Each structure stands twice: as structure tokens, then as C-alpha cells.
Amino acid sequence: MLHPTTPGPTSPRRWRPALEWEGGGVRVVVGAVLRDGDGRVLAALRHSPPGWELPGGKVKPGESERAALVRELREELGVTVEVGDRIGPDVPIGQDLLLRAWTAVVIAGEPTALEHAELRWLAEHELDSVAWLPADRPIVTALTAPPGHHRPDRTARSSQP
Secondary structure, three states: OEEEOOOOOOOOOOEEEOOOOOOOOOEEEEEEEEEOOOOOEEEEEEOOOOEEEOOEEEOOOOOOHHHHHHHHHHHHHOOEEEEEEEEEEEEEEOOOEEEEEEEEEEEEOOOOOOOOOEEEEEOHHHHHHOOEOOOOHHHHHHHHOOOOOOOOOOOOOEOOO
16 A cells, blocks of 8 residues: 655655555555456446446455455445456555555356446446546556556546545
8 A cells, every 4th residue: 555755845745655554544445347258347337426436445454455345346236256466556546545456257146236326337448438537547547558558647646535
């Protein structure tokens, strides 16, 4: 996870890796790049603030990121998933949250919008057809980047809760 360093008078706020959870510090939010058999990505429409996101949620103290993603997708979508690898950049959200995305596959159940207004499966060419929340945009951008290439996204610092 990341913690802010103190910026100098002319330097922007920078982020540095932290080795472990520190209560009161930056809290990790996990998001799932959940793909169906055709390779489409599941997008979820939030009620508030309105906008499309990768499903997931906050990691609880003492919980691993993988375990949090399994729990959150069970709560939000009613599915059991197997979590794969990390994907995309770490994305700071305000001063105290950090979004990290993981690949995942459904191993039981059918995704249902239990906590979202709508769910939509999007093919790669459709990823830009919805209004992604600012924190999710760098991850979505990374999904369409050529392998080994990371395209920077200027919207990485977000105020999404």
C-alpha cells in the first residue's frame, strides 16, 4: 500500500510503498477485473456517486486483499470467485485510499446487481462506452494497453469514496 510523503514547496505530493497495514494510514480498496467466457469485463454502475466501476470494496484490517475481493464480490454480486493476478496500476483515491485491481473468474453463481444500479458486460472495444469513475480509469486504460506497456493516466488522483 502507499503512504504520502511530505511534498516540498515546489514538488507535488508523492506516494511511496508501505510494507504493512498501519491503522489510520492509507486503506486499500480492491477492484475485480472479472471476465466472462468471451473475455468481456464486468462493469458495475454505482448508485452514489453515480458512475461505472470495477466491482469490489475496502479491505478490512487484518484481511488479505484476495480475501477482501472474494468477500466483496459475494456481497455485491452473489458470486464466488477465484482471484488471479494483480492488474493495472495502484491508484490513489484522495489522501487515504488506494485502489488495486485483481483479475478474477466466477466459479459459482451468476453476477447479480445486489448493491449496484446495473451490471454490464463490456467487450474491449466497448470499455469507453460507459462513464468510469476517475479512480477506475487508469485500470481500464491498462486493460487495453499492449502487453508490457503502461499508458499513464492523468486522472489517477481521484476523490471517489
